[in-house]
Amino acid sequence: MTAILEARGITRAFGPIRVLHGVDFSLIPGEVHALIGENGAGKSTTMKILGGYLAPTEGELLLDGRPVRFADQREAEDAGILMIHQEFNLALQLTVEENIFLGREKMRGPFLDKKAMREEARDLLARLDCHADPRTPIRDLSVPNRQMVEIARALGRNARVLIMDEPTAVLTARETDVLLEQIARLKAQGTAILYTSHKLDEIARIADRVTVLRDGAHITTRPAEGFSEHAMAETMVGRELSDLFPPKVPARDDVVLQVEGLTVPGRVRDASFTLRRGEVLGFAGLVGAGRTELMEGIVGLRPATGLVRVNGQTIKPNSVRAAREAGLVYLTEDRKEKGLLLTKSLTENLTLLALDRFGRIFIDKKAEDTALTNAISDFDIRVNDRDMLAGSLSGGNQQKLLLAKTMLAEPQIVIIDEPTRGIDIGTKQQIYEFIAALAAAGKSVIVVSSELTEVIGLADRVVVMGRGHIAGELSGDAITEDAILRRAMGVDELTGASA
Amino acid sequence: MTDTTAAPQATSRRRSLPLHVLGPVLALIALIVLGAMLNSNFLSYANVTNVLARSAFIGIIAVGMTFVITGGGIDLSVGSMAAFIAGVMIMAMNALIPTLGIGVPLVLAGMGVALLTGLAAGMLNGFLIAKVRIEAFIVTLGAMGVYRSLTTWLADGGTLSLDFDARTFYRPVYYDGILGIAWPIIVFALVAILGELAMRKTPFGRHCASLGANEQVAKYSAVKVDRVRMGTYVLLGVLVGVATIMYVPRLGSASGSTGVLWELEAIAAVIIGGTLLKGGFGRVWGTVIGVLILSLIDNILNLASIVSPYLNGTIQGVIVILAVVLQRQGKSAE
Incomplete structure (x- = not known):
């Protein structure tokens, strides 16, 4: 034809x-x-x-x-x-x-x-x-x-x-x-x-x-x-690809984040879970299950009720600033609308979240410049020109810039929502390695993802959400696509089966 | 601005930047050359002082307006607000003469009243816009009507005049200066320098720009969005108070027609200076140039009799539109 x-x-x-x-x-x-x-x-x-x-x-x-x-x-x-x-x-x-x-x-x-x-x-x-x-x-x-x-x-x-x-x-x-x-x-x-x-x-x-x-x-x-x-x-x-996911590192015992009875009106009901130091915790579920809303509620981006404790200390609710100061940051799934200022320079984007680290009265432009140099090398951000706008970066590089911006706040707990949406496989692998390295360095990471392979490949433990509440939790070998989907759709709840 | 030997890959943005940045500067230089050619008195000390001192009111307000517009807002109420503050200030000073007498304390009290009134008015605008979340255009359009009418009401349809002796004592604040530079010019210069520093070098300036560029991103980046937005309106309110302090000693009176159209002149100056009307990018030094361009046009038309001074508004209007066209060319080249 x-x-x-x-x-x-x-x-x-x-x-x-x-x-x-x-x-x-x-x-x-x-x-x-x-x-x-x-x-x-x-x-x-x-x-x-x-x-x-x-x-x-x-x-x-x-x-x-x-x-x-x-x-x-x-x-x-x-x-x-x-x-x-x-x-x-x-x-x-x-x-x-x-x-x-x-x-x-x-x-x-x-x-x-x-x-x-x-x-x-x-x-x-x-x-x-x-x-x-x-x-x-x-x-x-x-x-x-x-x-x-x-x-x-x-x-x-x-x-x-x-x-x-x-x-x-x-x-x-x-x-x-x-x-x-x-x-x-x-x-x-x-x-x-x-x-x-x-x-x-x-x-x-x-x-x-x-x-x-x-x-x-x-x-x-x-x-x-x-x-x-x-x-x-x-x-x-254009080269041989080894394993997409880096090996998992076991988590430590101490709990760094406790969420108790968190409710986001109309979106999430009574969600409770814990996160340990050095752990990669996956959050799976269908779109609309309330995962993003729960995370936004935890870091204070959405009005929520319930308790959020970081290292045993209850943090002030509904304040993104308080969460950040407690070492808890959220990396949005919507990098173009909520993550980056596309019409602004790389530097202005990089330092926006942690701007108070660059001087109280006047911004230290030299320090900002050094931060950009470090971010470009640490996160392998491919830039044509240091003065380019964030919107001119490719999707994968935007995601790396967003990661660099978030890490500049030196968080202890990072919540990453859809870490690799719309990103090519080479960059994906880099981001997975980065997440594993974070956990190995004793930070704790929550990965929210609609890609089951990603959740399974990265997480030590997976929380499954369905229709606004936590529908189940899986760990170790029990984390399979089938088990996640059954919980996400509420099949196990109906039949009364357990993990 | 800094390196002229830019790397070859930096092409389009760098190349377009000079026109975008230098446009207002070149226009200002052209106006000065034109003015000097048309009238030999144009560059005289008296004329320069006159032009600069008269630009100071709009200029001080326009510096504040730069922050509001950069943060994605607008304030249409500043002209009426200036009239209202002037009215309140004059009434307060007249009422305080029996207690304080004519002297420095009276003038300081008047200035305090003006600054507090400006602060309160800015807070009210900011509160309605940032907290109650009513559109800035609507809030300040309403406030414009309210302050204009309140001033007329306070003046009972006529003019509020400062007590003659108090006025004589206060006059030097507009007409005198140090080292031959008039006070309004000094204050305008200080406000402009502080404003430029705040915009370029402080977290507040950076936060304003991020708010205007994308409020969601700012919110997700732990910027206290409501507080920053409120801050821009409060800053503008206080600066309207400062402008009024410089304005009252000039005429010593306020009426329903004080400060008419100041808001539009201030907005025009901001836009001519290269600040984006939709927010996200602002430069205070550009605004200063914008203010100077507008007042020079007025001055040249009055000094030279080639074009009728009645056409002042026409020329200013055309310049505002041209400035925006220039901005867009700078942008599309990116």
Whole structure:
């Protein structure tokens, strides 16, 4: 079968910097073609060129075998090419149906045909197993549901080519299953799909062909069959990969953190747990189980009731500053919106949390500069220029900067929420090693993650949350995917089985 | 600013920075050259003192406004607030003459009243915005109406005048100075220098910018968001008090039309100076240049008869818009 959309030898340069070097890529109807590579390998640029957001500097695009040049993304959309972004393109104040039909509203005479749009929106969402009400404003929807609305929007436009930029980064395992089923259905209907993800198991499940990029260059394109996850990872990184997870170090006996009866109104009920020195404690659960809310309640970012003791001392509730001073810090899952000031310099980001360590009256700029130099080397942050803005760093490097910022406060207990979301495998490994090193140095770490392999690979003990309360605790060999999922969904509670 | 031999990879941002940074400075220099060419008295001691002393009121307020805007806020009430503070100060001083007599204690008491009134007004704005979480635009729009009307009411629709003897005693605070530099200019310079230091070198300045850039990030970084936001409005309120202290000895009176449109002039000066209206980045020295640009335009139009002084507002308006266009070019080049 011939390709709908094909890129031949595309190159892209931003100013003097070339980010793509002669990439070939083709999409065939009824095929899922995965594009994988580390952060900064050129995946986003390739997708943007295919989706009409960027023009290639050299090389050509062929649509149905004929050369095309999209003036903008709208022309690409008119040709049936739709891109679903990692950062959603939804108007938050508008409702689900208004977003789905934005720019191609159905009319009856001079007026909007709201009824027809609502019905079609409901149909589209039903096809995705999504039960969001079309009249809900986007800002009231959960992130996974927003993802579904994005996809419904593409479906409503009868996409021939669908470009998906890490669609599952924010989804749970169950939601991912629904999405993958939907992709299979679209594929059967003859849609060509470009799929990217850092989760290689998904790639192995749904891709027909896989293209690997490294440092902006095309490395290989081959059938997914017979291309193991391990081989994919090694091709991406360009070297042999040893074990992803470092060996676990046993925790000490003394308890450093005690949480008792913590309740975050409407989100978490009566959660109690302890954390020991040198321990890596995993927190697993479905999205919406209340893990992030519990952690935010503990460090004072959300109004909460209950007791939080650090080294036996009760800390002042609802004060991020008090928690920090007690040596307890939280590293957010949302690095772009809550973690880093994207429009500010690296230094200003690095020292913001621990600014009082850089002088009481005047900020010591020399000390700040030294801190940046140390952070860049300690955390292996790849910067082009020390004066660059945090927003210009790649996702993995942003995460490292956020880690460096958090560690500058010299915490005793670090809560890391989704430590490797949207991060390539090489950086992931570095972050895992860092977490293990922290624990070995006698610090205590809580890892909240939706990736079960991550929780299992890192933690000595796992607390499972479901529907706003702690549904169970597992340790040692009892930590398995099956055991975690059963508790997260409340299966064991119903049957009365115990750990 | 510091290293001109930047590494090649630092290209776009570095290259765009000079225009973005130097724009207001170049505009100021151009105005000075133009003024000197049009009128030989322009650079005279009397004219320079006059321009600078008159810019001091707006200038002192604009320094405070820089912090509010950098923190992602706005304050529309400062003009009315100045009128109200002037009214309260004059009434307090008149009422205190029988007890304190005419002299330094009376003037100090008046200054104290002005600073406290400014502090209270700033705290009220800050409280409603930071704690009650009402939009800054709404709170200060309301406060603008309230203070304007309170002043008119206090003056009973007319003018509040300071007692003649007290006024004669107080006048030198506007008209005198040390080493030939008028007091308003000295105070403005001090406020500007302290403001610049606070913005660039202190945690408060850094926290303001982080708050304006992204409040969530600031909150997650243990910045006491409410306190910092409140602090910007309190600082501005106090500075409005300082400006009023310098203003009252000039005319010795206050009425419902005192300080009209000062808020817009102050905001315009902040924006011309390169502070982002949406917050996240501010520079006090830029604001000082913005204030000087605005008052020089006024002065040149009055001295030279090429363009009618009535067109002052038009020219100032065009400059504000141009300044924002310039900012955007600087930004998009990033």
